[in-house]
Every structure is written in C-alpha cells, then in structure tokens.
Amino acid sequence: MSSRPTSRAEQRRNTESRILAAAQRLFAEVGYDRATVRAIATAAETDPGLVMRYFGSKDELFARAVGFEADELVTGTPEQAAEQLLTALEHKLAATPIDALAALRSMFGHPDAAADVRSAMVARQQQAAQHLATDDADLRAGLIGALTIGAVIGRYLLRLDGLADAEPERISALLRTAFHEIAHGTPAAES
Structure with a gap:
C-alpha cells in the first residue's frame, strides 16, 4: 500500500468535500438552525475556521449544500x-x-x-x-x-x-x- 503525498490543492479539495458532505447530512438531519458551523466542522473532522475560510458563511455553505x-x-x-x-x-x-x-x-x-x-x-x-x-x-x-x-x-x-x-x-x-x-x-x- 503506497501512500503518496498529496498537494495542497488536493488537500483543500478533500477538506472542502468532507465539509460539504457533512453539511448536507446535518442540514438534512437537523435543519439549518441546529446544524452549527462547529457541528459541521466536527462531522467533517476539521476546524470551524476552515469551514468559514472555504465557504465564507453558514448561509453560503447552506446554498452550496442544497445544490x-x-x-x-x-x-x-x-x-x-x-x-x-x-x-x-x-x-x-x-x-x-x-x-x-x-x-x-x-x-x-x-x-x-x-x-x-x-x-x-x-x-x-x-x-x-x-x-x-x-x-x-x-x-x-x-x-x-x-x-x-x-x-x-x-x-x-x-x-x-x-x-x-x-x-x-x-x-x-x-x-x-x-x-x-x-x-x-x-x-x-x-x-
């Protein structure tokens, strides 16, 4: 099993995908109000600051999550x-x-x-x-x-x-x- 190093761009895409998938799950399960940025970050195994950096706001993340x-x-x-x-x-x-x-x-x-x-x-x-x-x-x-x-x-x-x-x-x-x-x-x- 080889593990090749991933580029920063790949890491960013992977993190962004995890955040988006976690946001979709949480918005679907508990709705907008109860799906906090912190809960989304926890589910995505990342930092809340990255959620905000990649998506700007919870509203923008929601808009992307509903697709x-x-x-x-x-x-x-x-x-x-x-x-x-x-x-x-x-x-x-x-x-x-x-x-x-x-x-x-x-x-x-x-x-x-x-x-x-x-x-x-x-x-x-x-x-x-x-x-x-x-x-x-x-x-x-x-x-x-x-x-x-x-x-x-x-x-x-x-x-x-x-x-x-x-x-x-x-x-x-x-x-x-x-x-x-x-x-x-x-x-x-x-x-």
Missing part, C-alpha cells in the same frame, strides 16, 4: 420537458436526495433558508416554464414542482405507505400522464 444549481436545465418542447422533469423526479427518488432534504428540513425552521430555497425554486420554475405550453406556463411549472416536492416529502420525510418503498420507475410511470397533461395539455373534447 439546486446542480439540476439539469429543462429544454425542448413541452413533451420533452415533461419527460426531463419525470427523469429528474426519478433520480430524486432513486437515492436519498440529501441536498433536497437539507433544503426542505431547513426551510421550515429558518426564514433565511426558506428565502434561499424559495428563490432557487422560483428560478428553476421560471426556467422550466419557458418550455411548457404558453398558457399558464408559470402555473404549469409550479404544479409540476409541487408534485415533485410532494413525492420527495412523502417518500423520505413522511415515509408514506406505498410511496416509501415503490420503485422510482413505477412512480414516474403513474405520474407520466399528469406531468404531460400539465406540461402541454390535452386537446379539449368537443361537445
């Missing part, structure tokens, strides 16, 4: 957008979305965290709305977002029967018609 910027942008036609949004939901349901849970748990107890989460979600909603049917596009994007959030909360926080153990593909299959009807609508039946 909304990591989501893929919605593109294409309303039909393609619906499928992209279903795929994103499947990914969130396939493995515990620590970043989303950190955001959700924290926003209920801390006004600044709630504002950060709302701001990020509104930006995502506005971006997705550009690729949905133009009539009520913001409402359409908001409804799909609400279905997604509801599915994540139901599966991971409430552990609802059926939803908690269902295969992600089964959930998206059941939601496919709803996502498509919301994203691009169905022609009105002639009377």
Whole structure:
C-alpha cells in the first residue's frame, strides 16, 4: 500500500468535500438552525475556521449544500420537458436526495433558508416554464414542482405507505400522464 503525498490543492479539495458532505447530512438531519458551523466542522473532522475560510458563511455553505444549481436545465418542447422533469423526479427518488432534504428540513425552521430555497425554486420554475405550453406556463411549472416536492416529502420525510418503498420507475410511470397533461395539455373534447 503506497501512500503518496498529496498537494495542497488536493488537500483543500478533500477538506472542502468532507465539509460539504457533512453539511448536507446535518442540514438534512437537523435543519439549518441546529446544524452549527462547529457541528459541521466536527462531522467533517476539521476546524470551524476552515469551514468559514472555504465557504465564507453558514448561509453560503447552506446554498452550496442544497445544490439546486446542480439540476439539469429543462429544454425542448413541452413533451420533452415533461419527460426531463419525470427523469429528474426519478433520480430524486432513486437515492436519498440529501441536498433536497437539507433544503426542505431547513426551510421550515429558518426564514433565511426558506428565502434561499424559495428563490432557487422560483428560478428553476421560471426556467422550466419557458418550455411548457404558453398558457399558464408559470402555473404549469409550479404544479409540476409541487408534485415533485410532494413525492420527495412523502417518500423520505413522511415515509408514506406505498410511496416509501415503490420503485422510482413505477412512480414516474403513474405520474407520466399528469406531468404531460400539465406540461402541454390535452386537446379539449368537443361537445
């Protein structure tokens, strides 16, 4: 087993990764207020001063930990957008979305965290709305977002029967018609 010395840059990246992972876990487990910089540093096996040096503030660390910027942008036609949004939901349901849970748990107890989460979600909603049917596009994007959030909360926080153990593909299959009807609508039946 060889141990090669690591550069300062590698050490910094490793420490930053440990801090971010610890922050995500703690924000998801206990929320924004109870996840202190000291607790995050302890969980990351580092010094609280390094947390502040690498992330600037607890708010900036929270913004990185919830990771909304990591989501893929919605593109294409309303039909393609619906499928992209279903795929994103499947990914969130396939493995515990620590970043989303950190955001959700924290926003209920801390006004600044709630504002950060709302701001990020509104930006995502506005971006997705550009690729949905133009009539009520913001409402359409908001409804799909609400279905997604509801599915994540139901599966991971409430552990609802059926939803908690269902295969992600089964959930998206059941939601496919709803996502498509919301994203691009169905022609009105002639009377």
